[in-house]
Amino acid sequence: MSVLVTGGAGYIGSHMVLELLDRGEDVIVIDNLLTGNEWAVPDRARFYRADIADAAALDAIFATHEIDAIIHFAGLIIVPDSVEKPLDYYHENTCKSRYLIQRALEAKVESFIFSSSAAVYGAPGLEPVTESAPFAPESPYGSSKLMTEWMLRDVAAACSGFRFAALRYFNVAGADPGMRAGQSSRRSTHLIKIAAEAATGKRDGLQxxxxxxxxxxGTCVRDYIHVTDLARAHYCALSYLRDGGPSVAANCGYGSGYSVRQVVDAVKAVSGVDFRVNEAPRRPGDAAMIVADSTFARQTLGWTPELDDLETIIRHALKWEGRLGNRTGGQPGD
Structure with missing residues (x-):
């Protein structure tokens, strides 16, 4: 059986592909390369350059490969953009997910793992957030993720052979410890990525x-999770569903928060570079503080984080940024 990874040429998706291949899985990747990079897909994975709503591409994939699971990362992720262009986010993140879910049912795919977000909670307060926290998304991005979760919930209730895991994660950062993959987006709003660019001279500072x-x-506080730990959480969810576990939604984070200032200071300390920092007005849709309670993921999915250390995350991000150089499209050097 094979695992289909949507958005597998992107940041988190490419790490998921590596995790699956390392575990001996047969991996199929579909990505339209709007934000991903084909070079980020390992040769051992079979790659289809197509959109997840491309009927012909999905027909070819399901006709050619016996797929028992889908891990769904494809979508738009920039919160301020979602505030400015909400319909784009509902179309890309919700409508296209609805189509993918329908095709998964038709192909009798049993396990569906969805890349959700802590944005479904909005700004719940200062305490670590559990899965029982009320939904109160503050951006169309968060709403688009929540609507997809609801679709999966209702489909799973109606179709006994279909189960899902929605993983709600917080701020993803870092790079594969072996430097096989990393954050290579042409346009990123991730703090640690931007700070790593500033530390390596690719930008003249940050805001x-x-x-x-x-x-x-006074600055936003977030729970930063290493991308490799996150990929492993998805694999734990896959194993859980394959073993017959019921549908679940689970937080993925470390349970400790760092402010923007703390992260910037940490990047300066690790890199040894005192880059310029300016202050700017708030961005629309930003919550003040959100930190995960991931007890459920650890106990139910059997997930054990191994890279829970801000300095390690930053060190891996900086090393990857150095490998990228200034190449077009973000392709790393040898």
Missing amino acids: IFGNDFETPD
Whole structure:
């Protein structure tokens, strides 16, 4: 049997592909390369350059490969963009997911793992967020993710042979420890990626958006998770579903928060570069603080994080950024 990874040429998707291949899985990747890079897909994975709503491409994939699971990463992820262009996000993240789910049912795919987000919770407060927290997304991005979760919930209730896991994660950062993959987006809003670019001279500094949040130092606080730990959480979810576990939604984070200022200072300390930092107004859709309670994922999915250390995350991000150089399209050097 094979695993279909949507968005497998992107940041998190490419790490998922590596995790699956390392586990001996047969992997199929579909990606339209809007934000992903074909070079990020290992040769051992079979690659289809197509959109997840491309009927002909999906027909070819399901006709050619026996797929028992889909891990769905494809979509748009920039929160401020979603505020400016909400219909784009509902179309790409919700409508196209609906089509993919329908095709999965027709192909009798039994396990569906969805890349969701802590954005479904909005701004719940200062305490670590559990899965029982009320949904209150503050951006169309968060709403688009929540709507897809609801579709999966309702489909699983109606179709006994279909089960899903929705993994709600917080701020993903870092790179594969072996430097086989990393954050290579042409346009990124991820803080650690931007700070790594500033530390390696690819930009002349960075901006801190908002200094008047109700947090200890006035800047946003987030739970940063290493991308490799996140990929392993998805594999744990896959194993859980294959073993017959019921549908679940689970948080993926470390349970510790760092402010924007703390992260910037840590990148400066690890890199040894004192790059320029400016302050700017808040961005629309940004919550003040959100930190995960991942007890459920650890106990139910059997997930054990191995890279829970901000300095390690930053060190891997900086090393990857150095490998990327200034190549067009972000392709790393030898």
